[in-house]
Amino acid sequence: MRPLLPILLAALSLQAQGPRLAEVQERRLSNGIRVLLVERRDLAAFHAAMVLQGGRAEEPSALAGANDLVARALFGQTRPEDLDAAKGPGSMDALLQEEEGILESLRQEGLRRRKDPASTSQAPALEAALQNLRRALKARSSAAPLADLYAARGGRQTASASADALLVQTELPAGAFEFWCRTEVQRLSILQLSRFSEARAALAAELRAQGPQGLALLRGAALPGHPYGRDLADHLPALEAMRRSDLRAWARQAFRPDRLALVLVGGIGMETALPLIERTFGALPAMGGGEDPLLPEIPADLGDRRIQASLGGTSTLVVGWRIPARAHRDHLALRMAAQLLGAGPSGRLAQRLVRQKGLAQGVEIGLDVPGGRLPGLLMASLAPAGGKTLAELEAALHTEILRLQQEPIPTDEWQRALTQLDVDQLRIQDEPGALARTLGLAWAEAGDWRQADLELQRLRNLGPETVQAAARAWLKPSHRTTLWLQPGTDEGQDPLEIETARVLKALAANRIEDLAQREHMVSEGLRQLRMLSLEERRRTLQLLTAQLPPEKR
Template sequence: MPRASWADSITPYLDRTEAQIQEFTLDNGMKFIVLERHEAPIISFMTYADAGGANEPPGKTGVAHFLEHLAFKGTPRIGTTNYEAEAPLLEQLNDLHEQIRQAQADGDEARVKELQENFRAVQQQASEYVVQNEFGQIVEQYGGVGLNATTSADATRYFYSFPANKLELWMSLESERFLEPVFREFYEEQDVILEERRLGTDNSAIGSLVEEFLLTAFSVHPYRQPVIGHEADIRNLTPKDTWEFYETYYVPNNLTVAIVGDVKLSQVQDLAQTYFGRYEAGPTPPEVQDVEPPQEETRDVEVRFPSQPLYLEGYHRPARTDADNAAYELLVALLSDGRTSRLYQSLVEQEQVALNAQGLNGFPGDKFPNLLLFYAVTAPNHSLDEVQTLLRQELDQMRQQTVSRDDLERVKTQAKARLLRSLNSNSGMASLLAEYQAKTGDWHNLFREIQAIDAVTANDIRRLAQETFTPENRTIGKLLPS
């Protein structure tokens, strides 16, 4: 489809959709964004906490992700057969845990053994009151689908969909789990997360390299911290640490809810006031203060692992709110989006030095200045040096030559098509509305994306390549066979 006809066809759709979206804010500061879509009797919900790995205090990495796990454990009424009997046991477990840590610090092994036996006995008592996954069972019983949550460097998201006649049930469940969370099975979940880290980082070639790569690429900004958390930090986290993070960041003015589907705004407003209006307003959470200084020389890191060699190369770029954000997206798309991209054609198809070659934008997050990241897995009998040479040639070509109109139009079309596919899905729309509100300060910016993509020129691409792909802005990561 020619450029003019594409723009003519989608602009009215975007304008109509944007005009249909409504918003309101409760007195406690909690924001709701609502899009009525009555085509099917389904509603998708997104609760977006503007708190992720980058917000964690030093020495307490992983606490945002830990809290995400605990948010499914229930409340005084969900997840337990008798909270009055369970609650003192949970307090007793916390006291015993602190005593164990003190005895370990004192080197009193006999005392440690005695306390650990007591701890296991109380833990067994507490477990007898637990109703496993009752929150999820309720959601499933009433037709809910897609119940899940994710923690990233930038945010924590909780989402699922319900039949249209279960709006009030969602309001009740979601408000209660953040109004009165109970951190039951804290120590069992601690073991689960430690195992998750072992599998995804410590025993993973890629996970190990990425963790070291971020520690190298960022010197001060908390994007250098792993979202899963450092092992020692996970082990040392306490319910008190998690509660402090919850009280700081899960205040209503730091939560955004997006609701898309077969709903009426008036009903959403009434129910939101009834259920979420119970939340007390809290102080504005602290902003991330650390600013990454400009990189002044190439940095590199090597990790040895019994694995196929892997190459990473990253370059610093500004945050998502930068005026050139769309141009950065298209720059990476030209290099690595699909089998027609330059990296795939050069490294995989023509020279066959890599099994795969791709790029990522906004790594590990994009709320703050972040990285363009390129990676390639070497093909058998080829080296990381060969991969590096060819990758660098493609980056240099972007610096030296102006991209053709046809190539630029192709990636623009692909980018707009991806965005439109997300907007057509209730869950995708809910996710994007909440994200743009939290990250850019206004969900309306979502509907400016098409214009931003269209406005990018070939000169913009070349200018950014020249500014970005410099030796002093480069971080290299190599995974070498042990």
């Protein structure tokens, strides 16, 4: 990677026209797969980003977490057993099917025992069968670190799920390009998911351990009823009930070739890469361009919404404004507004609320939370300085938003923001992995990889007045959701009320998707229950608990 000084000098030299992304060659295979290639002849390696469009937003509720499980169970590691296509008795596939059956029997046994604790338990016999089976699976698996086929060739692979895409990134020597093509096609064809059970258990454990999260609360209140507002922790029972066969069936439909893009950056040329890609990825069967899921639309003008929560830790103010999708004409202006507000130490909020007024000890700005393909959020998160209140901090934040909307933007501040965007763009060009990721996500979110290049060029043609007009149109109270996170514990609180609140929240989660309405229902229910006698409250709690499914009692 180049040192910082040359990058800064390059940015300054390109002030007039701005940097452009490296030349991208594009091809489309007959089955619909897009291929983007940026040749870097000075590199002895290549970086590949495999982008599967859709992401968490398109998961059905019954399969919430599917993309995260695929990222963990299918990608990330590449061992021989992941590519074993054998079928029949004794094969890896047969053993995994048997494991699925035992795990489902154990889950059903747990539910049965909750209903009838006095009945004879079949769990010990099932656990013993599972242990024997897992010993057989372990004997078929490769445990040595270099058993990973990519690591053995000096490479690596990572996979991550986002709201809009599943992104798989691989780095290998250029000489291993054909091996990568054949390996990934074999992986997509077989969908072995050999690590499914451990991936599902690990994800469920992480969700339980993290507890309620402030960002999830804000998304749920700001984007009610929309997949962008979904909290995976609310779908734990469905996640734990998901079977390997369910995930495989979903993946075969979701990962259509026409929704797959391959982005290649490095020491390979199109004349070498394309024939190999056509023989391998081009052999994946086209699926006729199935219909994309229909997702609900949320009006931005939902009204000023507020929630409060005590999650422990430190006080935090989180404010989100509903903004349009990345392809909308106002999105670029809002990107510049976010840059002016929160571009690191030089941003307005850091300068005025942290340094000058001492109201905040930290500021973070997020754009397109949790994704950009659909309308999402521009989010500001601020931690109050010692002795300052959330109310003071919120008032100061709203003042800065009004100043951005109404007062002329100084020329030097505008130029600093543009220069920072130039530097960020040059950093992306300098790092093959970042460039591949940027091109792939531009396609997944905006529908066109060229957006990664065009957006910065168009930003230079925007005037400050355009940014202010967009800020007035979108960063207004009717688009706003405010979350106060306050430190607090349950010490000293009535244990009966704690349990009643838990049951009410669980009932509300099943019936009300709008988090703000859910919070209101719980608080109003607790208020009314406080008017009852202790015995009446206990009986009411029993009646409410009986309405919960067994796994949530």
